[in-house]
Amino acid sequence: MTSHISHLTLSSKIYVAGHRGMVGSAIVRKLLADGHTPESLFLRTSSELDLRDQSAVRAFMQTEKPDVVIVAAAKVGGIYANNTYPAEFIYDNLMIECNLIHESYACGVQKLLFLGSSCIYPRLAAQPMREDALLTGTLEPTNEPYAVAKIAGIKLCESYNRQYGVDYRSVMPTNLYGPGDNFHPENSHVVPALIRRFHLAKLAEQGDLAALHAIDQQTPIPDGALPDLGLERVNGDLSLVTSHRLPVTVKIWGSGNAYREFLHVDDMAEASLFVLNVPADQYKANTEPMISHINVGSSQEVSIAGLARLVAEVTGFTGRIVFDADKPDGAPRKLMDSSRLADMGWQASISLRDGLAHAYQWFLKSQERVRT
Numbered sequence: 333m334t335s336h337i338s339h340l341t342l343s344s345k346i347y348v349a350g351h352r353g354m355v356g357s358a359i360v361r362k363l364l365a366d367g368h369t370p371e372s373l374f375l376r377t378s379s380e381l382d383l384r385d386q387s388a389v390r391a392f393m394q395t396e397k398p399d400v401v402i403v404a405a406a407k408v409g410g411i412y413a414n415n416t417y418p419a420e421f422i423y424d425n426l427m428i429e430c431n432l433i434h435e436s437y438a439c440g441v442q443k444l445l446f447l448g449s450s451c452i453y454p455r456l457a458a459q460p461m462r463e464d465a466l467l468t469g470t471l472e473p474t475n476e477p478y479a480v481a482k483i484a485g486i487k488l489c490e491s492y493n494r495q496y497g498v499d500y501r502s503v504m505p506t507n508l509y510g511p512g513d514n515f516h517p518e519n520s521h522v523v524p525a526l527i528r529r530f531h532l533a534k535l536a537e538q539g540d541l542a543a544l545h546a547i548d549q550q551t552p553i554p555d556g557a558l559p560d561l562g563l564e565r566v567n568g569d570l571s572l573v574t575s576h577r578l579p580v581t582v583k584i585w586g587s588g589n590a591y592r593e594f595l596h597v598d599d600m601a602e603a604s605l606f607v608l609n610v611p612a613d614q615y616k617a618n619t620e621p622m623i624s625h626i627n628v629g630s631s632q633e634v635s636i637a638g639l640a641r642l643v644a645e646v647t648g649f650t651g652r653i654v655f656d657a658d659k660p661d662g663a664p665r666k667l668m669d670s671s672r673l674a675d676m677g678w679q680a681s682i683s684l685r686d687g688l689a690h691a692y693q694w695f696l697k698s699q700e701r702v703r704t
C-alpha cells in the first residue's frame with residue numbers, strides 16, 4: 333500500500349485520466365504551472381488506454397501505481413448528445429468510473445478525485461442546490477442516464493471510503509466552458525455552440541465566404557442552419573444567397589428562459605486541485621455520515637437569452653436572435669450552492685464576460701491552427 337498523503341506533493345505520481353479533454357488539459361496546465369514535472373504526470377489517450385476495458389485499466393494501474401488519480405475522463409456532451417446517445421452516456425461512464433475507482437483501490441491509491449456534474453441533482457431541486465439534495469427527487473429526463481452514472485461514481489467513492497478507509501473525493505462542477513471545449517454544432521454544450529454559431533453569423537454578415545468555407549471544411553455547417561446565414565450549398569460548396577435580406581439570424585435552442593450557472597475551466601482546474609489538497613479532517617467536517625461530493629460553481633447565473641446576448645457582444649454579431657421552442661430547455665434552473673467550498677477557502681475568479689472573451693479568442697486561434 334502507498335503511504336497515506338494528505339496533499340499533493342511535487343514528488344506525487346499523478347494519473348490524470350482524460351488529459352486531452354477540456355477539464356483534464358486545464359488540470360495538467362495547472363499542475364505544470366504549480367511546479368509538477370511532466371515526468372510525474374501519467375497520461376494516456378483513449379486510443380492508448382480504453383478506460384472501459386477493465387483488464388487494460390488493471391494492467392496500467394498495477395504497472396504505474398500512481399499515488400493520486402484524477403478522473404476527468406468521461407463521455408461528455410450537451411443536451412442534444414445526452415438525449416440522442418443515452419446508451420453510450422450511461423455505459424461508457426459507468427465502465428470508466430468502475431474500472432478507475434476499483435483498480436485505484438486495488439493498487440493502493442489513497443487519493444482520488446472524481447468529476448461528476450450538477451445534473452446529479454433533481455430537476456426541481458430547491459435553488460441554489462446543496463450537496464444534500466442528492467437523491468431527493470426525480471432527475472431531468474434529457475440527461476438521466478448520464479446523471480445516474482455520475483451518481484454511481486459518487487457512491488463508489490463513498491463506499492470505498494467507508495469500507496476501505498481511502499480518501500476518494502468527488503467534485504460536482506456546474507456547466508463549464510473555456511479552452512479545449514468541444515465546438516461541434518450539435519453535440520456540444522451551449523457556450524461553445526453559441527460561440528461557433530455567432531461567429532459564423534458574423535462572418536456571414538461580413539460576407540466572408542473564405543472564412544466560412546474554412547470552418548465548414550473542418551466541421552460542416554449543418555444544412556438546416558444555412559438559410560438563416562443567407563448561405564446555400566451548391567455542388568457541395570458554400571455560396572451567398574444574393575437575394576437574402578439582412579439581418580442574418582442566429583437561432584437559439586429552447587425558450588431562452590432556462591437559467592444556467594457557468595464556470596471557466598481554469599477556475600475548475602484550480603478548484604479541483606484545491607479540493608484534493610484540503611486536509612481530510614477539514615473536508616469531513618460537518619458531514620456525518622461523510623458526504624464525499626462537493627459543489628463547484630461560480631454563482632454567476634444567467635438566462636440562456638442573456639447568455640446569447642453576451643456571446644453576440646463578445647463575437648461582434650449585430651443581427652437578429654430568435655428562439656426555437658421546439659428544442660428542449662432541459663432543467664429550468666441549475667444554480668449550485670457552493671458555500672461548502674467557499675467555507676473551505678476557494679471561490680471562482682473569472683467573470684463570465686472575461687471568460688467568454690477568452691474562450692472566443694481560443695476558438696479563433698484553434699481555427700487559425702486548422703487553416704495554416
Ligand SMILES: NC(=O)C1=CN([C@@H]2O[C@H](COP(=O)(O)OP(=O)(O)OC[C@H]3O[C@@H](n4cnc5c(N)ncnc54)[C@H](OP(=O)(O)O)[C@@H]3O)[C@@H](O)[C@H]2O)C=CC1
Binds near residue numbers: 352
Ligand atoms: N464540460 C462541462 O460543461 C462539464 C463537464 N463535467 C465533467 O468534467 C469531466 C471532464 O469533462 P470535459 O473535459 O468537458 O470532457 P471532454 O469531452 O473535453 O474530455 C473527455 C476526455 O475523456 C476521455 N475519454 C472519453 N472516453 C474515454 C475512454 N473510453 N477511455 C479513455 N478516455 C476516455 C477523452 O480522451 P481522448 O481525448 O484521449 O479521446 C477526453 O479527453 C467529465 O467527467 C464531465 O462529466 C461536469 C460538468 C460540466
Ligand SMILES: C[C@H]1O[C@H](OP(=O)(O)OP(=O)(O)OC[C@H]2O[C@@H](n3cnc4c(=O)[nH]c(N)nc43)[C@H](O)[C@@H]2O)[C@@H](O)[C@@H](O)C1=O
Binds near residue numbers: 450507523
Ligand atoms: C453540463 C450539463 O450539460 C447538459 O445539460 P444542460 O445544462 O442542459 O447543457 P447544455 O449546455 O447542452 O444546454 C444548456 C441550455 O442551453 C440551451 N441551448 C440553446 N442553444 C443551444 C445550443 O446550440 N446547444 C446546446 N447544447 N444548448 C443550447 C439548451 O436548450 C439548454 O436549455 C447535460 O446534458 C449534462 O451533460 C450536464 O451535466
